[in-house]
Each structure stands twice: as structure tokens, then as C-alpha cells.
Amino acid sequence: MIAAPDLRVDLGDLPLRNPVMPASGCFGPELGDLIDINRLGAMVTKTVFAEPRSGNRAHRLAETYAGMLNSVGIPSRGARAFIAELLPRYRNWSPPLIVSIGGLTVGAYLEIAERLTRVAGIAAFEVNVSCPNLEAGGLEIGAEPQVVEAVVRGVKERVEVPVFVKLTPNVTSIAAIARAAETGGASAITAVNALMGMAVDWRTRRPRTGTAMAGFTGPAIKPVALRCVWQAAQAVAIPVIGVGGIATVDDVLEFILAGATAVQIGSATFTRPDTMVRIIAALEARLSDEGVVSVRELIGALRTDSPSATVPMQAG
Numbered sequence: 001m002i003a004a005p006d007l008r009v010d011l012g013d014l015p016l017r018n019p020v021m022p023a024s025g026c027f028g029p030e031l032g033d034l035i036d037i038n039r040l041g042a043m044v045t046k047t048v049f050a051e052p053r054s055g056n057r058a059h060r061l062a063e064t065y066a067g068m069l070n071s072v073g074i075p076s077r078g079a080r081a082f083i084a085e086l087l088p089r090y091r092n093w094s095p096p097l098i099v100s101i102g103g104l105t106v107g108a109y110l111e112i113a114e115r116l117t118r119v120a121g122i123a124a125f126e127v128n129v130s131c132p133n134l135e136a137g138g139l140e141i142g143a144e145p146q147v148v149e150a151v152v153r154g155v156k157e158r159v160e161v162p163v164f165v166k167l168t169p170n171v172t173s174i175a176a177i178a179r180a181a182e183t184g185g186a187s188a189i190t191a192v193n194a195l196m197g198m199a200v201d202w203r204t205r206r207p208r209t210g211t212a213m214a215g216f217t218g219p220a221i222k223p224v225a226l227r228c229v230w231q232a233a234q235a236v237a238i239p240v241i242g243v244g245g246i247a248t249v250d251d252v253l254e255f256i257l258a259g260a261t262a263v264q265i266g267s268a269t270f271t272r273p274d275t276m277v278r279i280i281a282a283l284e285a286r287l288s289d290e291g292v293v294s295v296r297e298l299i300g301a302l303r304t305d306s307p308s309a310t311v312p313m314q315a316g
């Protein structure tokens, strides 16, 4: 009998039984009523802030072709409620728990890190730098390499588990930001968060979400996310977690070839709650069909040796 393919991957010091996990904000303990969470490679929480904060005003969601816009605005019940009420619920499952943390100033990231350090049951932190920086006129924290490096270094100094950094795609050079995260001490890069988008209802002459600008996610952003993963993987030596528009096992394999060690599933879970578990089963079957012994063989194995693939492409 042929052995089942090996789906195990390592995110630095964090071993995963398979490379598939949820994207922050698109998963919670309630999904346990619908799928077997123990099948997942890891669990990822919605971004937690040090203090409670409310989200944005309605409407918070709008559909677009092949994607969605959200202006949820990251409501959070704060660190205290997270530790007391939410964290114990995640202990019902075995996959490692990655806790996403956010802040609106550099100091706020250090505060949430201090509040959650040495709290049992946290396997790693994912620093969400797609938050407005109140000290820089609302520019995203993740838009400037020096700020990213300072946030990551500060969090890293305060916690004892690996620190991942989730990049925003809304930057000029994702490679420069990825390198800053690595210099600051990150163990892995997650790429990417939502693209900035907008939807307009011309009849009411209003934006279709409460905040005019909103986060654009879903299948439509896959080519952008894939390109960001590719650029980040070229720029750093630490593992990259790919996220953006993934809905099928083929999408997962494309991200892995482009350099992702693991992947996260976001919007697709809203369409079909069983997307992650279906993908894990399909990944095993697909690797087996292809005679691939370990998924690790495929990480970054994209061939770029044809002349057309090495010439920088111009749009248009």
C-alpha cells in the first residue's frame, strides 16, 4: 500500500499537521458546530485589541463581482474578555492557536502583547499591521518599514512564542515591508490582508458601505495576493503564509508553488463553511495522484526558467 502524502509543514518553530488554517476575522469557535476543527493545521483568532472597541457603522458588507467589500472595522471586546471568555473555548480543539493582535499606535501593540504574554494556550501571535496609525495621520501601521520593524521588535521582546506579521497589500514595496518584519524578529510573514476598495450605489449616490473605503477580499484578489506572496518569499528567508482569494485546492497549490509554506482561507468560508476541511482532503488526494510524497517538496518550487517568465512584464 502506498503511504498517504505527508502534509506536515513548519512555520519556524511551530510545526503544523497540514498547511491549511483560517484567515483572521473569518473564523470563530462557532464554526465547530459545522466542521471538525481538529482537522485544521491551525486556528487563527479575529484581531484582538488591548481595550474594547466598537466597529464601523452599517453597512458593513457589500458584494462585488468575484469578491466582497467589508468595513467591519475590527470590533474587539479587548484583552480581558478575550482571555476570560473566548480563549477557553479554543482549548476544546487540538490545532495550535494563533492569536491576531492589533493596535492604533506602536504602544498599543506593545500593550496587547504584554497583556497576553504567558497566557496559556497561545502558540503564536499574528501581528495585524493593517490598522490605521493614529500617530501618522491614519496611514496604515504596515505602510512604513521603520514602524513595522519597531512594532515587531517590541512585540517580540514581550512574548515567548513565535511572532508572525500579517502584511497589508496597500503598499508600494511589499518586499521592503517583509524585510523590515524579518529584521524586527518575525518568525513568519502572512501575506496579505484586504486590498483597499470601494463600491458605489449610483442611484442613492452613496457608497455601499458605511465607510466609503472598505476591505476588498475573495477570489478577485487572488492574483494580487499570489504576486505579493511571491515577492515576499523572494525577499525573506522566513516562511510565508499565503492568503487572499483561496477557495480550492488548486488555489492552495498555486500559493505553495509561489513560495507559501501554509495558507489561510478567509471569504470562502462565508460561502461554504466546510471549505477548509474539503481542501485538506482534496490536497491529500491531489498529492497522492501526482506522486508527491511531501507537500514540502512543492514550497517555492515554481519554475521561472522559461524566457517569458524571467522578463519583467509590463501591463497593457
Ligand SMILES: Cc1cc2nc3c(=O)[nH]c(=O)nc-3n(C[C@H](O)[C@H](O)[C@H](O)COP(=O)(O)O)c2cc1C
Residues within 6 Å of the ligand: 023, 024, 025, 026, 046, 047, 070, 072, 074, 100, 128, 166, 192, 193, 194, 215, 217, 218, 219, 221, 243, 244, 245, 246, 264, 265, 266, 267, 268
Ligand atoms: C469579514 C472579514 C473580517 C476580517 N477581519 C480581519 C481581522 O480581524 N484581522 C485581520 O488581520 N484580517 C481580517 N480580515 C482579512 C482576512 O483575514 C484576509 O486577509 C482577507 O479576507 C483576504 O483573504 P480572502 O480573500 O480569503 O478573504 C477580514 C476579512 C473579512 C472578509
